[in-house]
Structures are given as structure tokens and as C-alpha cells.
Amino acid sequence: MKHAIIYIPGLGDHRSHGQRSATWLWQLYGVRTEIVRMEWHVAVPFETKLSRLLTRIDDLHAAGYSVSLVGVSAGASTAVNAFARRQDIVNRVVCICGKLRNPETISSQTYLKNPAFAESMQLLPASLLGVADDTRRRILSIRPLADTSVPPQDTIIPGAVTKTIPTSGHVLSIAACITLYSFSVVRFIKS
Numbered sequence: 792m793k794h795a796i797i798y799i800p801g802l803g804d805h806r807s808h809g810q811r812s813a814t815w816l817w818q819l820y821g822v823r824t825e826i827v828r829m830e831w832h833v834a835v836p837f838e839t840k841l842s843r844l845l846t847r848i849d850d851l852h853a854a855g856y857s858v859s860l861v862g863v864s865a866g867a868s869t870a871v872n873a874f875a876r877r878q879d880i881v882n883r884v885v886c887i888c889g890k891l892r893n894p895e896t897i898s899s900q901t902y903l904k905n906p907a908f909a910e911s912m913q914l915l916p917a918s919l920l921g922v923a924d925d926t927r928r929r930i931l932s933i934r935p936l937a938d939t940s941v942p943p944q945d946t947i948i949p950g951a952v953t954k955t956i957p958t959s960g961h962v963l964s965i966a967a968c969i970t971l972y973s974f975s976v977v978r979f980i981k982s
Contacts, residue, residue: 792980794822794882795856797847801864801965802905804828805925807934813969819979820959823856829869829907837910844873851882851966859980860881865942867891869910871948875918878926884982886932888961891915892945924950931979933972935964952979 798814814824827847829840839871851858859882862870867889874884894912902909922930927950934946934953940961947953956972958964968976 793849793856795858796822796977796980797844797851797858797860798824798826799860799866799869800826800828801866802831802901802908804831804894806864809848809966810969812915813966813973814861815969816886817973817977819961819981820962820974820981821982822977829866829911831865831905831908834906837914838911841876841911844869845876847978848873848877848880857871857882859885861887861976861980862889862963863887863969864892865905865908865911867932867946868915870920872911872914874930875921878922882929883982884930885976885979886930886946887946887976888934888938888941889932889946891932891948893942896923896942896945919948927951933976934969935959935961935967936957941966941978 800810811826817824827844847859860870867886870884874881930951931952932946932948932953934943934955935958937959938961958967
């Protein structure tokens with residue numbers, strides 16, 4: 792089976808060159824990878840950005856790929872929102888240091904600078920209601936031991952698979968996940 796992974800970066804997605812290089816190496820595990828940026832800082836409605844992602848999912852599926860999503864930080868909310876709309880197509884979802892709970896703890900400045908992120912977080916509870924408990928087992932949420940940007944308890948989705956890695960800090964933990972722990976990410980996707 793051909794596997795394609797769509798990687799959705801977080802709020803700094805306009806500076807995702809290192810992430811692009813790291814995920815490109817995942818092809819060594821026999822998967823196709825590509826990055827879909829949400830361009831969080833650009834004032835375009837989230838639904839427009841989500842529609843672009845859903846179209847890409849549909850295109851890869853039509854080309855014969857088993858499509859999975861990897862969402863990082865703010866991108867995790869988008870991955871789950873997309874999964875809720877394409878449960879019949881999306882194989883697996885991996886959320887890395889993803890902000891998935893307690894949207895009220897995000898600063899108003901962050902939302903002001905990244906309006907689509909606010910919209911994604913608002914949509915998330917309804918999206919999760921549409922995903923049955925047994926289907927949530929197709930979601931893996933990876934979190935570090937400690938993270939001041941996204942507290943580990945905010946990465947939990949009830950019913951999803953959770954993995955804790957022995958790191959601390961947001962950027963360092965993301966870097967570890969997409970490099971040192973990338974085999975675990977791809978193994979979950981291909982399982």
C-alpha cells in the first residue's frame with residue numbers, strides 16, 4: 792500500500808524549512824511526505840484553509856494513497872478537524888505537542904495575530920463530537936514531559952492513543968519527534 796503523509800506545521804509555518812527537511816527524510820521509511828501550511832498569520836478564514844487541505848486529502852486518496860495527517864502544535868487542531876470530515880479517507884492522525892484543549896488559555900495576542908488558529912480551536916469540540924471512541928484510536932497524541940507553550944494535559948484527546956517522550960520544551964520536543972522519534976510516528980501510521 793502507498794502511504795502519503797500530509798504534515799501541518801504550527802504557528803511558525805512560514806519558517807518551516809527545518810521541518811520540511813526532516814519530514815522529507817521520512818521517505819526513507821517508504822512514505823510520501825508533503826507539507827500543507829495553514830499560513831496562520833494570513834487573514835483568510837479557516838474554512839478556506841481547511842477546504843484546501845481537504846482537497847489535497849481527496850486528491851491523494853484518488854491517486855491511490857492511504858492518507859495520514861501529522862499536525863504539529865497549532866497544526867494538530869487542523870489535523871483533527873480535517874480527520875473529523877474525512878474519517879472514511881484519512882488513515883491515521885498524529886498530533887505532536889498539539890494544542891487540543893483549553894483554548895481559553897491561549898493569549899488574545901496569539902489569536903489576534905493568527906485568526907485562523909482561533910477559528911480552528913473553536914471548531915475542534917464539535918469535530919471531536921463527530922468522531923466515535925473506537926475511531927479515536929486512529930489518533931496518536933505525542934507530548935513531552937514538560938512544555939510551557941502547550942502544557943502536556945492540553946494535548947490529550949479522550950479515547951486517542953497517547954505517547955509521552957522524555958523531552959522538555961516545545962520546540963525541542965517537536966524537533967525530537969520529527970527526527971529521533973520519526974520512526975515511531977511512521978510506524979503508527981503504517982500499522
